Each structure stands twice: as structure tokens, then as C-alpha cells.
Amino acid sequence: MSGARLAVLGAGAVGRSVVELAAEYGHTVTAVADSSSAAVDTDGIDTEAVLDRKAEGGTVGDADPDAALDADYDVLVEATPTTLDDAEPGFSHVAHALDRDRHAVLANKGPVAERYGDLRELEADSEGQIRFEATVGGAIPICSTIADFGASHITAARGVLNGTANFILSRMAAEGLDYEHVLAEAQDLGVAEADPTFDVEGIDAALKFVILSNVLAEGDQEFTLDDATVEGITDIPGSALELAAEDGRTIRLIGEATPDSVTVAPRLVPDDGPLSVTGTLNIVQLETTHAGRLNVSGRGAGGPETATAVLSDVSRLTE
Amino acid sequence: MSDAASEVQTHTIRLELVDEPGELLRALEPISEAGGNLMSIYHERGNVTPRGHIPVEVDVSCAPDRFERIVDSLREAGVNVIQAGAERYDEELVVLLVGHLVETDLSDTLQQVEACANASLTDLSLSAPRGNDESSSARVRLKTKSGTTEEALRKLREIAAQKDLHVIEPLTGESP
Numbered sequence: 010m011s012g013a014r015l016a017v018l019g020a021g022a023v024g025r026s027v028v029e030l031a032a033e034y035g036h037t038v039t040a041v042a043d044s045s046s047a048a049v050d051t052d053g054i055d056t057e058a059v060l061d062r063k064a065e066g067g068t069v070g071d072a073d074p075d076a077a078l079d080a081d082y083d084v085l086v087e088a089t090p091t092t093l094d095d096a097e098p099g100f101s102h103v104a105h106a107l108d109r110d111r112h113a114v115l116a117n118k119g120p121v122a123e124r125y126g127d128l129r130e131l132e133a134d135s136e137g138q139i140r141f142e143a144t145v146g147g148a149i150p151i152c153s154t155i156a157d158f159g160a161s162h163i164t165a166a167r168g169v170l171n172g173t174a175n176f177i178l179s180r181m182a183a184e185g186l187d188y189e190h191v192l193a194e195a196q197d198l199g200v201a202e203a204d205p206t207f208d209v210e211g212i213d214a215a216l217k218f219v220i221l222s223n224v225l226a227e228g229d230q231e232f233t234l235d236d237a238t239v240e241g242i243t244d245i246p247g248s249a250l251e252l253a254a255e256d257g258r259t260i261r262l263i264g265e266a267t268p269d270s271v272t273v274a275p276r277l278v279p280d281d282g283p284l285s286v287t288g289t290l291n292i293v294q295l296e297t298t299h300a301g302r303l304n305v306s307g308r309g310a311g312g313p314e315t316a317t318a319v320l321s322d323v324s325r326l327t328e
Numbered sequence: 329m330s331d332a333a334s335e336v337q338t339h340t341i342r343l344e345l346v347d348e349p350g351e352l353l354r355a356l357e358p359i360s361e362a363g364g365n366l367m368s369i370y371h372e373r374g375n376v377t378p379r380g381h382i383p384v385e386v387d388v389s390c391a392p393d394r395f396e397r398i399v400d401s402l403r404e405a406g407v408n409v410i411q412a413g414a415e416r417y418d419e420e421l422v423v424l425l426v427g428h429l430v431e432t433d434l435s436d437t438l439q440q441v442e443a444c445a446n447a448s449l450t451d452l453s454l455s456a457p458r459g460n461d462e463s464s465s466a467r468v469r470l471k472t473k474s475g476t477t478e479e480a481l482r483k484l485r486e487i488a489a490q491k492d493l494h495v496i497e498p499l500t501g502e503s504p
Contacts, residue, residue: 277499
């Protein structure tokens with residue numbers, strides 16, 4: 010879809026980048042909302058003014074946040090923070106758009122990981138479509154690659170989908186430091202959040218692999234976070250990485266998604282293999298039925314990176 | 329099959345052949361005649377022994393009593409049999425164990441792994457901190473029988489869980 014009118018919900022790093030880059034992709038932002046305010050203009054909001062206001066005063070406009078939901082738009086961009094269980098308010102935002110026969114593009118993992126069946130049901134009753142490339146691996150085209158091959162031709166997806174855990178493990182291995190030390194460094198650099206639980210306990214990675222299993226299962230089975238076997242990296246001592254390195258291996262937080270299971274755990278991988286990406290890079294390996302293995306890697310997080318995935322999804326929508 | 333004598337296993341036979349046409353075929357005939365199922369032949373043509381022979385490794389699947397017959401008939405046919413071992417440990421498995429390894433009796437852990445997981449320990453590297461508070465790590469290299477790696481891993485997980493140890497497994501789905 011070209012020349013789309015976008016309503017952007019969520020004004021964090023991803024939402025702000027979508028607003029900033031939309032014009033470059035030929036789209037118009039007709040509404041933007043954060044948790045306490047909204048800016049709405051059917052002819053297109055003044056993106057620069059809105060972003061300046063957000064940076065200075067913390068709000069995007071004077072309207073009520075719900076005004077963005079009722080604005081004039083073709084595509085709703087759901088970029089509010091990921092929530093678990095009922096995945097609200099993200100889920101209702103998407104439901105609202107589908108109810109109006111509008112499209113929804115998600116950067117929020119919650120609804121796709123926790124309520125995939127509900128989403129697909131709503132989509133079936135709507136003229137609108139949902140897309141969610143941005144929920145898995147930031148700028149890396151994973152969902153669209155699976156769609157290109159056809160989900161039935163992909164038997165498994167595995168890889169590294171959490172930059173924070175990967176940064177910590179690769180720093181521990183390279184510097185011989187222990188977990189606590191590297192975590193503190195990652196927090197100073199802004200790579201890890203003040204509360205790193207989601208990343209280091211493997212939950213963030215698990216949500217992404219749950220989404221991939223939902224895609225691979227093609228409706229035969231539905232997955233949520235509860236169906237995933239998840240282990241984090243907090244118990245790994247520096248000595249384990251040293252022993253791995255002596256043997257030409259290293260440890261990475263690896264997820265595996267198949268049409269019938271989801272696991273995330275620290276695993277031993279060859280030091281020089283494709284899965285031992287360093288720093289905050291992400292990689293996904295797709296196991297194909299007739300074409301061997303496909304490796305796709307790149308930046309798995311960040312505002313402009315994830316916004317790139319969102320805007321590519323908007324382009325993929327059919328009118 | 330419960331009868332151990334009739335249980336089909338994979339056996340490895342190492343032969344040395346004279347570098348002459350027809351030699352390989354002559355060595356394989358007794359195997360098929362004795363009812364052995366040829367699994368693989370590794371013919372190291374470029375690798376000549378000091379005596380000018382060519383080493384060949386043959387994997388045969390059959391019951392143990394048949395295997396003896398195969399080896400006998402090979403020797404009768406004048407084929408040079410270097411080594412004939414029963415069950416071949418031909419898959420390597422490297423795992424890391426993390427936790428209170430010494431306090432939970434590492435040698436007992438490893439004995440259990442060898443006994444229950446049907447694996448043989450080929451290398452162990454331990455890194456234990458001073459004092460008892462911190463976790464220690466061990467890198468364990470095991471040889472398992474072809475096709476049983478998944479089961480060995482499952483047993484290993486059980487043993488580790490009993491002792492509250494953490495297993496960092498290799499990614500078995502990934503080929504080298």
C-alpha cells in the first residue's frame with residue numbers, strides 16, 4: 010500500500026521513528042498518541058512539531074489518547090509497550106482497527122504472542138489485515154521470508170533474538186568477566202534496561218519464538234508464552250564460557266521454534282559458526298524443506314531499525 | 329527385542345586391503361553372505377599404510393553371533409582384519425555442567441552418565457572456584473552410539489536435575 014494514512018499508537022523509540030520516517034516512505038501520519046495524549050489531523054500532523062513537543066514536554070498533543078483510535082486512517086500502527094496475558098491495551102487497539110475494516114501493523118509482541126488465535130479470528134471477520142514483521146528481530150525480514158517460502162516449507166526457526174543477552178554473553182566470553190559485571194556495563198551503555206529481567210531471563214526471546222511457532226503452525230496449534238520452555242542466562246558463570254572457548258565453542262541464548270514447540274535456553278555453539286553473532290546483533294536460521302538452511306542476520310532492535318520493519322509492512326499491505 | 333544375543337547392533341570392522349582391482353569387492357562379499365547389513369564403507373584411498381595397504385572402515389549392522397561369523401569368514405578369505413569392535417561409539421557430544429559439581433560428587437555424576445546414558449567419557453575439564461559458594465563448571469566430552477545422542481542427553485538432563493545441576497547443551501539440530 011502506498012500513500013497510506015497512519016495512526017501511530019505509542020510514542021516510544023519505535024513510534025517516534027515511524028512518525029519521523031513515514032513521509033520518506035510516502036505515507037501521511039494522521040494521528041499519533043502516547044499514554045496520556047494525542048495529536049490528530051486528517052490532513053497530516055506536523056510531525057516535526059509533535060516530536061519536538063514530545064521531547065520537551067513529554068506529550069504529543071492536546072487531545073485525549075483515544076482520539077487517535079477514532080481518527081481518519083488506513084493503517085493503525087500498534088507500538089505501545091509489550092504486555093503479557095490479555096496483551097492489553099494493545100490487543101483492543103488492533104481489534105478496534107479491524108472492527109473498522111482498517112489494517113493494523115504491530116511492533117508490540119504481546120497480542121501476537123499471547124492472543125494469536127483471537128487476532129486471526131478478528132482479521133477473518135474484517136476487510137483489514139494484520140502484519141507484525143517488527144515484532145520479531147527488528148529490521149530483519151523474518152516473517153516475510155517465511156511467508157515468501159510458505160510456512161509449510163519451513164520446518165524450524167532458530168537463532169539469537171535478544172541483543173541484550175547476546176551482548177552480555179559475548180562480553181563475558183571476550184573479557185573473561187562475570188555476569189554481574191557485564192550486566193552493569195550493559196546498563197551504563199543503555200544496552201540493558203534498569204530492570205533487565207525480560208531480556209536476561211529469556212522472556213523477550215521466548216515471545217519472539219512463540220510468534221514464529223504461531224506462524225509456522227499455520228493455525229494447527231496456538232502458542233503462548235506459557236507453552237514455551239524458557240531458561241535465561243543469569244546462572245552462567247564466567248568459567249563456563251572459558252571452558253567453552255577452550256574447545257572452540259561459545260554459549261549463546263538460542264531459541265528454537267517449530268510448528269509444535271518453543272524453547273529458549275543457553276546453548277553451546279561453534280565459536281566460528283553463524284549463530285555466534287557478537288554484540289547486539291540478531292540472527293535467525295530457517296530450516297527449509299528443499300533448500301537447506303537460510304541465515305538472516307542484522308539489527309534486531311532500535312527505533313529506526315524497528316520502524317523500518319513497520320513501514321515495510323505498510324508497503325506489503327494490499328488495498 | 330529382549331534377547332541380547334539376537335539384538336542387532338552396528339559394528340565397525342577395520343580392514344587393510346592390497347591396492348589391487350577387485351580387492352574391496354572380495355572383502356565385502358563375506359559380509360553380505362553372512363547376512364550382515366552394510367551401513368557404510370569408508371575407503372581411505374589416499375591414505376596408504378606403511379606396508380602399502382589401503383585402510384578401509386566398514387560399518388555392519390547385524391546380531392552379535394553373526395558378527396563373529398563375518399569376522400571369521402573375512403579372515404578365512406585372507407582379508408586383513410585389523411580391528412573388529414562391537415558397538416561403535418561414533419557420535420560426539422560436548423556439554424557443559426554448571427552448579428555445585430564438587431559438592432554433589434562429580435565422579436558419581438559422571439559414572440551415572442556413563443552407566444545410564446550409555447555413553448563413554450572421553451574428556452573432562454573442570455573449573456572450580458575456591459570456596460563453596462560459587463558455581464563451578466565442567467566441560468564433558470562423551471562418545472555415544474550412533475543415533476542415541478538424543479536419548480543420552482535426556483538421561484543426562486535427568487541426572488543433572490536430581491543434583492540441581494544446570495546442563496548447557498549443544499545445538500544438536502545444527503550440523504557442522
